[in-house]
Amino acid sequence: MYKLWACLIKDFKLITRDRVGLSLMFLMPILLVIVITALQAGTFKIVNENKVPLLIYNDDNASISILLENTLEKIGIFKIIETTKNFDNTNIAAKMKETEALVAIVIPKNFSTQVQHKVANFTKNTLHEFGLNTDSINQSNDTLFNILTLYYHPVLQESYRKNLLNAIRSAVQVVESKQIISSIYTSINESEMPDSILNNFATQQLSISEIPVSRDGSQVIPNASQHNVPAWTIFAMFFIITSLGSSIVKEKISGSSIRLKTLPTNFLITLFSKQVTYLFVAMCQVVVIFAIGVFFFPSIGLPRLNIPSDIVGLIIVSLLSGWCAVSYALVVGVFAQTQEQANGFGAISVVLLAAFGGILVPSFAMPESFSFFLKISPMYWSLESFYGLFLEGGKFSDIINNIIPLLGITLFLQLLALIGLKKNNLI
Amino acid sequence: MSNIAVNIEKLNFKYQGQVSDTLSDIHLKIEEGASIGLFGPNGAGKTTLLHLMTGILKNNQGNITLFGKKVGTNYKETNSLFGLVPQDFSFYQELSPIENLQFFGAFYGLSKQQIYNRTNELLEVLGLTEVRNKSVIKFSGGMKRKVNLAIGIIHQPKIIFLDEPTVGVDIQSRYSIIKYLKKLNNEGATLVYTSHQLNEAEEICDKIALINDGKIIAYEKISQLLSQHQETSLENLFLKLAKNSLVHV
Numbered sequence: 001m002y003k004l005w006a007c008l009i010k011d012f013k014l015i016t017r018d019r020v021g022l023s024l025m026f027l028m029p030i031l032l033v034i035v036i037t038a039l040q041a042g043t044f045k046i047v048n049e050n051k052v053p054l055l056i057y058n059d060d061n062a063s064i065s066i067l068l069e070n071t072l073e074k075i076g077i078f079k080i081i082e083t084t085k086n087f088d089n090t091n092i093a094a095k096m097k098e099t100e101a102l103v104a105i106v107i108p109k110n111f112s113t114q115v116q117h118k119v120a121n122f123t124k125n126t127l128h129e130f131g132l133n134t135d136s137i138n139q140s141n142d143t144l145f146n147i148l149t150l151y152y153h154p155v156l157q158e159s160y161r162k163n164l165l166n167a168i169r170s171a172v173q174v175v176e177s178k179q180i181i182s183s184i185y186t187s188i189n190e191s192e193m194p195d196s197i198l199n200n201f202a203t204q205q206l207s208i209s210e211i212p213v214s215r216d217g218s219q220v221i222p223n224a225s226q227h228n229v230p231a232w233t234i235f236a237m238f239f240i241i242t243s244l245g246s247s248i249v250k251e252k253i254s255g256s257s258i259r260l261k262t263l264p265t266n267f268l269i270t271l272f273s274k275q276v277t278y279l280f281v282a283m284c285q286v287v288v289i290f291a292i293g294v295f296f297f298p299s300i301g302l303p304r305l306n307i308p309s310d311i312v313g314l315i316i317v318s319l320l321s322g323w324c325a326v327s328y329a330l331v332v333g334v335f336a337q338t339q340e341q342a343n344g345f346g347a348i349s350v351v352l353l354a355a356f357g358g359i360l361v362p363s364f365a366m367p368e369s370f371s372f373f374l375k376i377s378p379m380y381w382s383l384e385s386f387y388g389l390f391l392e393g394g395k396f397s398d399i400i401n402n403i404i405p406l407l408g409i410t411l412f413l414q415l416l417a418l419i420g421l422k423k424n425n426l427i
Numbered sequence: 428m429s430n431i432a433v434n435i436e437k438l439n440f441k442y443q444g445q446v447s448d449t450l451s452d453i454h455l456k457i458e459e460g461a462s463i464g465l466f467g468p469n470g471a472g473k474t475t476l477l478h479l480m481t482g483i484l485k486n487n488q489g490n491i492t493l494f495g496k497k498v499g500t501n502y503k504e505t506n507s508l509f510g511l512v513p514q515d516f517s518f519y520q521e522l523s524p525i526e527n528l529q530f531f532g533a534f535y536g537l538s539k540q541q542i543y544n545r546t547n548e549l550l551e552v553l554g555l556t557e558v559r560n561k562s563v564i565k566f567s568g569g570m571k572r573k574v575n576l577a578i579g580i581i582h583q584p585k586i587i588f589l590d591e592p593t594v595g596v597d598i599q600s601r602y603s604i605i606k607y608l609k610k611l612n613n614e615g616a617t618l619v620y621t622s623h624q625l626n627e628a629e630e631i632c633d634k635i636a637l638i639n640d641g642k643i644i645a646y647e648k649i650s651q652l653l654s655q656h657q658e659t660s661l662e663n664l665f666l667k668l669a670k671n672s673l674v675h676v
Contacts, residue, residue, distance in 0.1 A: 002533055002538075003534055003536075005533075006529060017521045254515060254517055255516070258513065259517040261483055262481045262482065262511045263535055264503045264506040264534075264536055425484070
């Protein structure tokens with residue numbers, strides 16, 4: 001026992017004197033978790049609270065195009081910056097830059113006329129179908145394809161751009177529907193439709209309530225902290241590789257490992273000690289990063305991290321994830337020949353595992369062809385376990401299916417490390 | 428009759444993937460309390476032989492025993508018998524001498540009190556008391572060699588294997604290391620020593636084993652070897668025996 005104690009003391013002293021390793025293990029992930037959560041929370045705000053600056057070139061300026069402008073404003077996601085009448089597509093880029101608009105819409109000169117024409121045809125055809133109008137139907141195939149043009153800043157990602165496009169489409173649809181209803185009303189009643197009916201049409205939309213699915217029945221809406229803090233904590237634990245991997249290589253290169261082999265003590269004690277030491281570091285990372293999420297985030301305007309109710313489950317998942325991270329670092333350290341190899345391969349492989357494991361990109365958004373890599377990334381199983389507790393409000397028993405593969409990968413890594421040590425003649 | 432500290436019989440060894448033997452047909456008997464020098468050019472097999480004697484490498488053929496105990500069978504028993512002072516600084520340079528000695532002392536199976544006593548004694552004898560709490564990384568080459576030596580002998584082993592313990596050190600450090608090794612030898616420790624420094628052999632060694640091309644080409648007392656071959660210096664003798672092989676001395 002004294003040997004293990006002496007070894008633990010030695011390993012703790014070595015870690016506390018490795019300032020670069022410590023900063024990589026603590027400062028870097030803390031910065032990452034703050035920055036990424038702030039960015040995601042900011043994006044959420046941009047989408048949900050901040051309005052998207054929209055520049056409108058209205059060359060039509062007739063009633064329907066003005067109605068469209070108003071509807072776009074009423075949707076609530078756009079901030080109409082400026083309505084310009086003289087459209088010149090050569091200056092649109094400069095104008096967008098000048099006004100910091102991310103999106104611009106050009107409403108052409110004959111927009112209202114075209115909509116009216118389309119609505120009149122539609123009304124006539126519909127009434128004819130109902131047998132209310134005996135006039136001959138107009139078979140002309142009038143279309144409004146692409147009469148509106150959307151300009152967008154290239155910085156807008158495709159998914160976000162499509163969201164904006166859908167919003168604009170729904171505004172156009174509202175305008176069209178209003179015109180159609182009004183037209184049908186006028187045709188039937190031979191009088192103008194009262195504004196109250198039109199307003200009712202606009203306000204009485206079907207509501208959709210959003211409810212996050214959770215195992216514990218709570219309806220707490222997950223926020224950027226619930227998503228990011230567990231994810232980047234896992235990343236931080238795996239980044240232990242930069243310290244542990246190079247520490248093992250250093251021992252091999254300096255000959256300390258060889259000397260240890262000549263001592264009347266089992267080499268596995270040193271291996272066990274290293275794992276205990278770094279597992280302790282991993283648990284410190286968990287405590288520090290979670291504490292930042294709980295106590296520091298609210299003070300900088302970020303959503304507070306809510307700790308799951310199953311604390312025992314959380315401790316088990318954290319310990320197992322930490323052990324898996326330590327095992328991975330051990331394997332890289334045992335097989336690497338130089339510190340550069342351990343650091344370079346270690347860091348790159350951790351980023352790749354994070355990408356495959358759903359830390360950088362959500363796993364549901366990954367192509368089918370990546371599903372194999374997803375399943376072999378320990379970070380995936382670790383993240384799924386944490387999300388089971390943090391997002392779904394599950395208990396340990398609910399995430400056991402994610403724990404088993406994580407444990408399996410960890411044991412496999414331990415076996416690989418032992419094979420490597422045997423190959424290097426160290427055990 | 429004195430005890431045999433190291434007994435090597437019919438030893439052959441080659442590294443994995445190599446065609447020819449690194450060491451072939453090695454027979455060597457080292458008596459308890461003796462001080463033996465293994466000398467030879469670079470790549471002759473000195474360090475390999477030392478690693479085989481300490482169980483770091485496993486021999487392909489032959490038998491090695493330390494005080495009658497076969498190397499590579501019961502590591503707890505055999506590894507307590509010897510101390511290794513490797514050529515590299517095989518310790519933790521981020522730690523201080525005292526921290527290194529505490530850790531390695533524990534791994535040699537010493538008690539807390541024994542470690543305390545031996546650490547103080549070794550730091551005093553080797554002139555490291557003043558820097559006992561400083562990180563070794565800041566030390567000169569000579570001081571690091573002393574720490575390397577102290578770790579290898581903290582458990583007062585019966586045999587000390589020294590792989591070029593004075594390489595790259597200044598005259599003063601070299602003198603103090605040699606002086607201390609002689610003291611240990613006088614107190615009964617068996618020394619097995621490799622070096623390129625043939626002049627050191629005359630200071631420390633009773634006998635020398637000259638190794639060339641993986642074979643022991645001579646193993647005698649220095650005076651006997653010189654008179655047998657009518658040479659006045661070990662350098663000339665070695666060049667003669669190694670048939671003008673490239674010798675780095």
